[in-house]
Amino acid sequence: MNRCPHCNADxxxxxxxxxxxxxxxxxxxxxxxxxxxVDVDKALLAMAPSFLLIVVAAFRIVTDPVFLVLAGxxxxxxxxxxxxxxVPLMPDxxxxxxxxxxxxxxxAAEKQAASERTERAP
Ligand SMILES: [Zn+2]
Numbered sequence: 433m434n435r436c437p438h439c440n441a442d443x444x445x446x447x448x449x450x451x452x453x454x455x456x457x458x459x460x461x462x463x464x465x466x467x468x469x470v471d472v473d474k475a476l477l478a479m480a481p482s483f484l485l486i487v488v489a490a491f492r493i494v495t496d497p498v499f500l501v502l503a504g505x506x507x508x509x510x511x512x513x514x515x516x517x518x519v520p521l522m523p524d525x526x527x528x529x530x531x532x533x534x535x536x537x538x539x540a541a542e543k544q545a546a547s548e549r550t551e552r553a554p
Pocket of ligand 1: 437439440441463464466
């Protein structure tokens with residue numbers, strides 16, 4: 433579920449970067465450089481357990497602070513797992529096969545140049 437919709441690289445983002453993607457934000461694939469976002473509907477559904485707990489706490493349906501803290505940690509873990517395993521990445525800009533190939537070549541050249549710079553540094 434961390435597959436780039438442009439170049440099919442898997443993973444195309446570090447896990448923490450995918451977790452930090454909101455419904456309206458985007459990141460650049462580390463392999464081809466094109467922008468990716470998340471499926472908004474699934475991202476909001478993945479956060480539903482945490483939203484539900486906030487509603488429960490706000491309306492004082494449950495007031496035990498120990499239960500609320502434990503339920504909050506559990507809901508955040510469930511939301512995180514759902515976000516990583518169930519929410520797919522979506523293209524956030526248009527691309528085609530030749531653009532993706534050019535992007536992959538550019539990123540690979542940049543990484544090669546960066547590694548040569550670090551090898552030359554004393
Ligand atoms: Zn990509």
